[in-house]
Amino acid sequence: MSLDAEQVAKIAWLARIEIDSDAIPEYARNLSSILDFVEQMDAVDTSGIEPMAHPQDVPQRLRDDVVTESNQRETFLKIAPATENGLFLVPRVIE
Amino acid sequence: MEWEVVIGLEIHAQLRTKSKIFSGASTAYGAEPNTQACAVDLGLPGVLPVLNREVVRMATKFGLAIGAEVAQKSVFARKNYFYPDLPKGYQISQFELPIVKAGTLTISLEDGSSKEIGVTRAHLEEDAGKSLHEDFHGMTGIDLNRAGTPLLEIVSEPDMRSAKEAVAYMRKIHALVQYLDICDGNMQEGSFRCDANVSVRPKGQQEYGTRTEIKNINSFRFVERAINFEVQRQIDLIEDGGEVVQETRLYDPDRNETRSMRSKEEANDYRYFPDPDLLPVMIEPEFIDAVRKEMPELPDAKKARFQSEHGLSDYDAENLTATRDTADYFEAVLAELAGEAKLIANWMNGELAARLNRDGIDIQDAPVGAVAFAGLLLRIKDNTISGKIAKEVFDAMWVGEGSADAIIDSRGLKQITDTGAIEAIIDEVIANNPSQVEQYRGGKAQLLGYFVGQVMKASKGKANPAQVNQILRDKLSG
Numbered sequence: 001m002s003l004d005a006e007q008v009a010k011i012a013w014l015a016r017i018e019i020d021s022d023a024i025p026e027y028a029r030n031l032s033s034i035l036d037f038v039e040q041m042d043a044v045d046t047s048g049i050e051p052m053a054h055p056q057d058v059p060q061r062l063r064d065d066v067v068t069e070s071n072q073r074e075t076f077l078k079i080a081p082a083t084e085n086g087l088f089l090v091p092r093v094i095e
Numbered sequence: 096m097e098w099e100v101v102i103g104l105e106i107h108a109q110l111r112t113k114s115k116i117f118s119g120a121s122t123a124y125g126a127e128p129n130t131q132a133c134a135v136d137l138g139l140p141g142v143l144p145v146l147n148r149e150v151v152r153m154a155t156k157f158g159l160a161i162g163a164e165v166a167q168k169s170v171f172a173r174k175n176y177f178y179p180d181l182p183k184g185y186q187i188s189q190f191e192l193p194i195v196k197a198g199t200l201t202i203s204l205e206d207g208s209s210k211e212i213g214v215t216r217a218h219l220e221e222d223a224g225k226s227l228h229e230d231f232h233g234m235t236g237i238d239l240n241r242a243g244t245p246l247l248e249i250v251s252e253p254d255m256r257s258a259k260e261a262v263a264y265m266r267k268i269h270a271l272v273q274y275l276d277i278c279d280g281n282m283q284e285g286s287f288r289c290d291a292n293v294s295v296r297p298k299g300q301q302e303y304g305t306r307t308e309i310k311n312i313n314s315f316r317f318v319e320r321a322i323n324f325e326v327q328r329q330i331d332l333i334e335d336g337g338e339v340v341q342e343t344r345l346y347d348p349d350r351n352e353t354r355s356m357r358s359k360e361e362a363n364d365y366r367y368f369p370d371p372d373l374l375p376v377m378i379e380p381e382f383i384d385a386v387r388k389e390m391p392e393l394p395d396a397k398k399a400r401f402q403s404e405h406g407l408s409d410y411d412a413e414n415l416t417a418t419r420d421t422a423d424y425f426e427a428v429l430a431e432l433a434g435e436a437k438l439i440a441n442w443m444n445g446e447l448a449a450r451l452n453r454d455g456i457d458i459q460d461a462p463v464g465a466v467a468f469a470g471l472l473l474r475i476k477d478n479t480i481s482g483k484i485a486k487e488v489f490d491a492m493w494v495g496e497g498s499a500d501a502i503i504d505s506r507g508l509k510q511i512t513d514t515g516a517i518e519a520i521i522d523e524v525i526a527n528n529p530s531q532v533e534q535y536r537g538g539k540a541q542l543l544g545y546f547v548g549q550v551m552k553a554s555k556g557k558a559n560p561a562q563v564n565q566i567l568r569d570k571l572s573g
Contacts, residue, residue, distance in 0.1 A: 014364055016177050053170040053192070053369045059377035065112050065149035068119030069133040076129070076137060086128040087236035090179040093226060 001039060002032040096334070097298040100326050101306070102261045102291060103253035106268050107246050108278040109222070109286040110153045116221050116245035117144030117187065124284050132224070132239035138183035143372055146171075150245045151376060153277035154194045154219055155386045157247060160275055160393055161214050163198030165383055171219075171373040174365045179237050180224035188248075190367040193218035194376065200271070201395065202263040203413060212264050213252030220246050247277070253292065253303065258322035262315050265289060266417070269315075270394055274419045288313045293325045294339070304329070305339040309346050309353055321346035325353050397422055405429070405436035414444045420459040424468075431469030438472055446489055463492045471499040479503060480510050481560055511558045514566070517550075520558060521566055524549045535571055543567065 003011075008028045012019045019027065073086060082089035115122055118135035135142045158165040172190040195217035203209050222244040227236035249268060255261045269287055272278035280287050294306035309325055312318045324346075329339050344353040392400070394416045401412040401422075415425045421443070428439050447468070451458060463471075471489055474480050480488060480503060491502045503509055511517055524546060525532055535542040543564075550563050 010364075014175070014366070053375045054371065054373075056374060058374060060146055060374040062148035062151060063119070063145045065114050065147050066119065067114045067121045069114075069121070069131075071130040072133065073127075073129045076132070076134075076139075082234065084231055084236065086130070087227065087231070087238055088129070089231050089234040090237055091235070092233055093179055093228070093235050 001035045003028050003035070098295045098326075098330050099298045099300075100256055100258075100322075101253045101294045101296065101303055102255040102258070102322060104249075104251045104255070104261060104265060105290040105292070106249040106251075106265065107222075107288050107290075108249060108268070108272045108280075110150050110245040110247055110277055111279055112147055112149045112153075112245055114147060115243035116147050116150050116219065118243055120243065122244050124281075124286075126240055128236075128238035129240060132242055136182070136239055136243040144187060144370075146373065146376065147245065150219055150247075151194070151378065152382075152386055153245075153275070154217065154247055155378065155383060156275045156277055156390065157217055157249070157272065158195035158198065159383070159387055159390060160271055161195075161198030161200055161217075163214065163217070164196040165378060166192060166194050166196055167378055167380075168192065169194040169218075169376045169378075171370045171376070172367045173370045174220075174367055176365060178223065178226075179235060180226045180239070180242070182224070182239065182242065186221060186223065187370055187373070188220035188367075189218035192375075194378075200264065200267055202260065202267050204263060205259065207409075210254075210260065212254045212260075215250045215252050217247055217249045220248055222246050247272075253294075258319045258326070261291060261322055262319050265315060265318055267394075270416075270418050274391055274394055276391070276419075282313050285313060289318060291318060291322055291325075293322055293329070295326060295329045295333070304333075305341050307339065307341065307353075308343045310343055310356065312346055317346060317348050320348070320351055321353060324351060328353065391419075394419075394422075401425075401436075407436055407440055411437075411440040411444060414448070415440060418458070420457065424458050424461075424465050427465035428469045428472070431466060432472055432476070435472065435476060438476065439469075442468075442472060446486060450489075450493055462495060463489070467492060467498060474499050474503060478510060478512055478559060480508055481556065483560075484508050484510065484556055508557060511554055512562060514562065517554075517558050517562055517566055518570075520550055520553050521546075521563070521570055524553060525570060532571065543571070546571065 005024045008024050077083045080088050118133050120133040121131045155165050170192040171187050173185040174188045175185045193216045198214045200212050201209050222241050224239035224242040269280050273280045289312050291309045292306045294304040296304040309321050343356045345356050346353050398412045398416040401407045416422045475485050488499050488502050546567050
């Protein structure tokens with residue numbers, strides 16, 4: 001499967017990764033070869049096999065509904081680039 | 096051209112747990128920003144989500160209530176998108192294998208008929224945080240207390256054909272989740288909100304028209320208005336030769352209009368895939384049986400019982416079971432006043448409902464509780480006061496003047512039932528109105544009302560009306 005420049009640009013946008021437009025052909029080539037590698041699995045006949053959601057064949061463990069966490073706001077705010085009044089600050093988002 | 100409206104709703108009900116869906120942080124509302132956001136909620140490196148057993152139980156309850164199959168195996172998936180209030184860059188949700196499969200719900204319509212609405216599915220997911228767009232030096236503030244709060248998203252079939260039907264469905268789900276005690280239903284706090292998918296098509300056409308999605312509507316009134324506005328917008332657009340564009344729109348209650356959320360256009364590529372951090376959720380039949388045993392009486396069953404057990408009309412029973420709190424109030428009053436279901440229903444659906452409506456409060460916050468209310472009705476029943484005086488007493492109780500008995504006592508409102516006393520008042524009224532008496536005796540029977548009015552006035556409304564009528568007739572005809 002080969003990806004074109006437009007698809008590469010879209011993937012980069014969806015992942016919010018800035019890429020140099022000169023490098024797009026190379027990304028397209030590399031990503032396409034990864035897809036080709038994975039595509040070999042298409043040769044296996046999987047009809048009648050239930051899709052696997054997780055490689056471990058065990059059910060999800062559940063926890064009791066109990067509050068176990070205490071307020072660690074100051075610790076977490078300390079590692080953020082910008083904070084104010086207990087809030088994390090991010091570049092402005094306008095709806 | 097005649098148009099048919101097609102509506103489907105996605106309702107988000109916040110599940111009433113103590114801790115979050117995947118972490119042990121508190122879900123309590125109204126805490127200081129970011130004091131209830133732990134490392135898991137913040138999506139810090141090295142953390143793993145662990146599912147809360149209670150949300151599985153609550154989703155199972157909902158599934159049983161709508162007659163749906165509860166999936167033996169359901170899977171959590173990542174819904175990928177970037178937004179600052181979603182720290183991980185994905186929301187943990189369910190996609191291909193939701194916990195609750197298809198079910199149905201019956202709604203009552205205004206004309207008294209009923210209609211079955213399909214529920215496509217209901218799945219578990221985590222809520223996002225909150226963005227505060229007030230100006231922080233040109234930046235946006237982020238509060239992640241809500242991040243990781245458990246939600247049950249309930250998706251309907253496109254079965255509704257008017258805004259009124261959509262509201263009836265939404266109310267029914269709202270009542271149901273409260274009956275089940277899985278959601279507090281508080282719409283102001285965002286615990287219950289909905290997205291509406293709306294399209295129109297020429298009547299008789301099979302295919303659906305292009306739909307738009309109105310996001311995050313948080314009141315019944317706004318749902319009705321938003322849908323009605325959107326329907327008219329789409330019809331006008333098509334009739335003017337235009338085309339409806341599939342998009343997400345936002346309802347603005349201040350201007351009563353919907354408008355396009357252009358910023359979200361690009362965001363519809365969610366690239367769902369199973370979340371490798373979470374194993375499939377397996378639900379054993381024994382678990383479902385245990386949940387089934389703790390199911391409360393549901394609205395439809397309660398309504399039927401109110402009709403058969405207490406002889407209430409369809410209308411009364413419908414109103415009294417509209418919310419669990421209303422039904423509980425009714426039953427608490429009835430426990431004090433056995434056998435008086437009709438009297439209670441009349442007063443609850445009339446005077447009580449009117450006061451709640453006027454003051455914009457819910458029945459559980461009513462200033463007059465069930466026992467005090469029963470105390471008032473008891474005094475109507477035993478003829479201590481008339482219905483008319485009871486309204487005055489109720490008003491006084493409403494503003495905190497005390498119990499019915501205390502108010503009747505302090506205001507001297509006790510009904511006059513002493514025949515001699517009533518006769519004395521009537522004699523005086525008759526003596527003071529000779530010409531009316533003559534006219535009455537001359538055949539003008541409708542003047543009886545005038546005399547009743549005079550007697551009631553003279554007794555300050557305290558004379559027993561039934562006795563007044565009886566004695567007046569006797570005396571006037573004599």
